[in-house]
Amino acid sequence: MDWNHYRFRSLWSLPAPPAAVYAVLEKPQDYPRWWPQVRAVTRRHDGTGVLTVRSLLPYDLTLTARETRRDPVAGVLEVALSGDIEGWARWTVTPGGPGTLARYDQVVDVTKPLLRRLAVPGRAAFRVNHRLMMAAGRRGLLRYLEAV
Numbered sequence: 001m002d003w004n005h006y007r008f009r010s011l012w013s014l015p016a017p018p019a020a021v022y023a024v025l026e027k028p029q030d031y032p033r034w035w036p037q038v039r040a041v042t043r044r045h046d047g048t049g050v051l052t053v054r055s056l057l058p059y060d061l062t063l064t065a066r067e068t069r070r071d072p073v074a075g076v077l078e079v080a081l082s083g084d085i086e087g088w089a090r091w092t093v094t095p096g097g098p099g100t101l102a103r104y105d106q107v108v109d110v111t112k113p114l115l116r117r118l119a120v121p122g123r124a125a126f127r128v129n130h131r132l133m134m135a136a137g138r139r140g141l142l143r144y145l146e147a148v
Contacts, residue, residue: 003119004110006127010134015099016145018075022093024144025102026070026077034144037133050083055133057125061085061112084112102141104134 014021024030028049031038039060043049047067054060063083069076075093087108094101110116115126 002109003123004116006106006108006110006130008104008106008108008130008134010104010131010138012102012104012138012141013096013099014102014138014142014145018093018095018100019072020145020148021100021102021141022072022075022077022091024141024148025091025093026072028065034140035137036140037136053133055129055136057129059112059114065089081106081108084115085109086111 024034028038028051029041029043031041031051037055038051038053040052041049049065050062051065052060052062061084063081063085065079065081067078068080068088069078069090071077076090077093078088078090081087081089085108087106089104089106089108092103092105094103110119110126115122
């Protein structure tokens with residue numbers, strides 16, 4: 001088992017139309033407005049952006065996200081990730097019940113040296129940290145959607 005390899009999936013049920021959810025998710029430069037753990041986003045003109053994220057545990061992750069797929073008809077937003085983590089992440093936005101189901105998939109390898117050294121003893125804590133970050137993101141997006 002590679003202790004530095006992670007697969008994450010989060011499902012967010014949201015009481016808003018898919019187009020409205022997609023419109024928010026396709027603007028990562030606005031994530032810090034509604035997602036407290038996304039501390040900063042610097043968008044570049046070449047389809048990339050640099051993000052700094054920090055959840056409950058006392059470390060920041062800095063990563064570059066390069067857009068690899070933007071398909072509003074299919075409801076898909078996908079990026080390649082590099083920096084403190086390497087891999088990819090994808091939002092898939094579809095109708096779900098009375099609103100929208102936003103599915104987040106991420107497959108990454110940790111490259112940040114400190115986290116690599118703590119891979120075995122810290123793995124469970126890192127997974128909980130990610131789960132808490134995603135839960136806070138969903139709550140923040142719900143509030144943001146209600147406000148706009």
